[in-house]
Amino acid sequence: MEENKNYRLLIHGGVGTILKENMTAEKEAAYLKTLTKSLEAGEDILKNNGSAVKAVEAAVAVLEDSPLFNAGKGAVFNSDEKNEMDASIMDGSTLDSGAVLEVGTIKNPISAALEVMKHSPHILLAGSGAEKFADQQGCQIVDPSYFYTDSRFEQLQIAKETGEVMLDHSGDNKSAAANFENGGTKFGTVGAVALDANGNIASATSTGGMTNKQFGRIGDTPIIGAGTYANNKTCAVSCTGHGEFFIKNVVAYDVSALMEYKELSLIDAANYVINDKLKNQDGEGGLVAIDAKGNYTMCFNTPGMYRGIVGSESPIEVEIYQ
Numbered sequence: 141m142e143e144n145k146n147y148r149l150l151i152h153g154g155v156g157t158i159l160k161e162n163m164t165a166e167k168e169a170a171y172l173k174t175l176t177k178s179l180e181a182g183e184d185i186l187k188n189n190g191s192a193v194k195a196v197e198a199a200v201a202v203l204e205d206s207p208l209f210n211a212g213k214g215a216v217f218n219s220d221e222k223n224e225m226d227a228s229i230m231d232g233s234t235l236d237s238g239a240v241l242e243v244g245t246i247k248n249p250i251s252a253a254l255e256v257m258k259h260s261p262h263i264l265l266a267g268s269g270a271e272k273f274a275d276q277q278g279c280q281i282v283d284p285s286y287f288y289t290d291s292r293f294e295q296l297q298i299a300k301e302t303g304e305v306m307l308d309h310s311g312d313n314k315s316a317a318a319n320f321e322n323g324g325t326k327f328g329t330v331g332a333v334a335l336d337a338n339g340n341i342a343s344a345t346s347t348g349g350m351t352n353k354q355f356g357r358i359g360d361t362p363i364i365g366a367g368t369y370a371n372n373k374t375c376a377v378s379c380t381g382h383g384e385f386f387i388k389n390v391v392a393y394d395v396s397a398l399m400e401y402k403e404l405s406l407i408d409a410a411n412y413v414i415n416d417k418l419k420n421q422d423g424e425g426g427l428v429a430i431d432a433k434g435n436y437t438m439c440f441n442t443p444g445m446y447r448g449i450v451g452s453e454s455p456i457e458v459e460i461y462q
């Protein structure tokens with residue numbers, strides 16, 4: 141078999157007002173450790189000539205399993221005190237995609253999204269239909285209480301007391317958002333993009349959405365083109381941030397389209413969308429992205445983004461702040 145060619149994997153664990161002064165050493169270490177574990181899981185697949193799709197699924201599943209991030213266990217609560225989660229995955233070599241929306245019993249929503257992509261004629265499956273399909277495909281089903289964490293429940297109480305739906309993107313330090321753990325980690329969505337040794341790229345994103353969101357609300361995460369997009373011709377993108385802005389600006393696809401039609405580089409395209417277009421609308425967020433040549437970017441317009449990178453030629457690096 142041909143010697144392993146270059147691979148690369150990037151992950152994120154959400155953006156927000158993540159400030160070092162509000163972070164304890166223990167908490168910081170826990171975040172960095174889990175980000176590292178996620179990169180190791182994905183790299184293990186890429187190193188062994190596995191596909192970018194499998195790598196992004198594996199990396200995201202580790203973050204879903206951690207209560208630290210707003211996806212899978214530790215997902216935020218909606219206004220109805222429930223965890224409604226969304227996830228999507230896309231294969232840049234075929235444009236095949238899969239997503240689950242508003243699910244509350246699938247342990248790893250990203251794995252269910254992959255099942256939708258591989259084994260159903262559809263792309264988006266919602267609610268009980270998605271849960272039933274995931275169960276039939278052998279995904280692990282859990283009691284909704286599995287996703288509960290005290291810290292997320294407390295965040296919901298704060299948001300409810302102030303009447304704040306966490307769609308409020310104000311940077312006001314007195315807002316409930318700012319009282320969030322680490323001084324305001326508002327968006328803890330997780331995601332990954334990868335380039336595999338065969339030159340294919342893929343992306344995956346998973347979230348609990350936004351605290352105190354109206355039940356039934358769907359963000360950008362499971363919307364192909366908004367929160368997730370991958371096309372070998374251009375790039376693979378996974379987004380995090382205020383979902384409504386990412387939907388109306390079709391952010392992930394916009395980065396791809398700027399590359400395809402305007403021939404912008406990946407870095408210029410992502411930078412324009414996040415730091416110009418979105419910023420001018422007060423749309424908070426960021427993304428990780430890679431192209432088939434291995435160019436990559438981790439770009440955000442907030443004080444921090446949990447993120448990490450590893451490649452065939454470079455060791456694991458994990459970061460939190462600007």
Ligand code: ASP
Binds near residue numbers: 155328379
């Ligand atoms: N984009 C997600 C949503 O709006 C939130 C996040 O990134 O944390 O549902």
